[in-house]
Amino acid sequence: MAIKKLGKQTVQFKNPPTIISTATIVGPKEGEGPLRSYFDRILTDDLYGENSWELAESKMLRETVKAAIEKGDKKISDMEYMLAGDLLNQLMSTSFAARDLGIPFLGIYGACSNMAESLSLGSMLIDGEYADYLVAVTSSHYSSAERQYRFPLELGNQRSLSAQWTVTGSGAAILASKGKGPKITHITTGKVIDLGIKDVNNMGAAMAPAAVDTIVTHFKDTGFKPEDYDLIVTGDLASVGKEIAQDMIGDVGYDMSKVYNDCGLLIFDNEKQDTHAGGSGCGCSATVFCGYIYKEMKKRNLNKVLLVSTGALLSTTSSQQGQSIPGIAHAVRIVNDV
């Protein structure tokens, strides 16, 4: 048997799962951003024909799953598990989509780290031979998230400059035990890290230490260095968190500057789109990965990627009770056959 456990937090797969297809659906604002050409579908109305933003988000997640399955030349009934979650209380978006799809369902919650968490668990389920095909998916929606976490949009509250803009979008990936496409070779599962940030308008700063912890652990467990990657991409630290993360990792002795970027900075043009620090939400790293990164890997413009989705594990209740914001990050190494 090959070495599978590297250190305490990293697994190297014997039979690296293949991402045979992905799909993305995004909202109008995301469709005006720099990555517009990478998304499969851009909604013209963020209600998507539904009566509420929550139902629109659920439909977006469901249709993204269907699109990913179709692009992989598979049927819904081929999917053995659906690993999914979202930001809404009790995963409303995911639960209703899972009901409509009828795929055996394992709900997950890691806030905006969902994409990496579902890819991590999914990879173990494929490599471990518990499934030949499964879907990993997540979503977020600006309007449903704002009213749940912050203020009714109708109030028109001013946003602080460190605030991030929740991405309206869903990204789905089909993992398979065989087939063509980029492969997941390693995962590093994160711990919850909390350095005491309480500002809910500065989630990048709250999540950065978790991203740093996971990335440094990944380097130590695997022996990989920044130069072993074409791209190391955090989930949604945005401008404030990205700078903190890069500095903190620099302090440990790794220079990531040449290969490091953040999904929250890639998805919007902050200057032109007034998105302040950048994008956030489960849909941020999901659509950037399933859209831009996956397609660039298929074109072989990117070959070795470390996806580090980051989550802020706060709730309105925890904030109202004066608690700080726990952060988490999971890392997934995806490579093209060389």
Place this chain on the structure above:
Amino acid sequence: MAIKKLGKQTVQFKNPPTIISTATIVGPKEGEGPLRSYFDRILTDDLYGENSWELAESKMLRETVKAAIEKGDKKISDMEYMLAGDLLNQLMSTSFAARDLGIPFLGIYGACSNMAESLSLGSMLIDGEYADYLVAVTSSHYSSAERQYRFPLELGNQRSLSAQWTVTGSGAAILASKGKGPKITHITTGKVIDLGIKDVNNMGAAMAPAAVDTIVTHFKDTGFKPEDYDLIVTGDLASVGKEIAQDMIGDVGYDMSKVYNDCGLLIFDNEKQDTHAGGSGCGCSATVFCGYIYKEMKKRNLNKVLLVSTGALLSTTSSQQGQSIPGIAHAVRIVNDV
């Protein structure tokens, strides 16, 4: 390689994971119920020395994990994963406990099906050799759940007779690749089922069809029948849901009457404790399994158990928007060496 996938939804393990230890902490009311002697710790005050019920729930989950690890003669640092979730928005109870424990953390959400979901995923991670030790844990708290899902307790609202009483309690299980104790041999992962129930005071009825679907699938996938079990126990269908489930399974041709019970009926004496239809909440099947069932298995009074934790995937938002209640159930087969 042994057969591992049975049907579309069931896995049989090659190296069945061992549950080397469990622990439970419950609230005062649960400590007055029929299972009182099985719980490791009974709180005299459901605030547990904290300033809020949410923080009390989080402390309960954290201390239950520590107790389970200690009873298994292990250290926190031996745990390679913590698979956990709870009912609070964004898993507040779990997230803060995971922060304090520092174990690599994979958050899950299946409402009251959490115990079976975490045991299912945990079993695949152990059998697949991704971990030698991990903890599966969940919690619920009457007071934090009531105010999040229903009404402020101070209102003293009258409860309908089909309503259930959220268990204040946490149950944790340590899964290991070797060691002594009951073993998990099969898991059957459920689909989301929704037959249109909208009454949030009748969650047993909403979840029963999901339990039926998973149990019948388990029988069909494995060839097991009710008589292959000493106990088939659903999560928290309570009196209304249990009767529906037993009837529906009878209609399919399986007579479960001799071995079937429900954790929501076991934990309280509904007559004396005024708990109406019975117990509910993630803590219900968690404390009944980790307390009563596990200890009876260790004494060999029970040898073959099917734990079917059931979850109602509603949120206050989905109910307010007029949606029905999606249900889910996951089944875990636990046996003593014969």
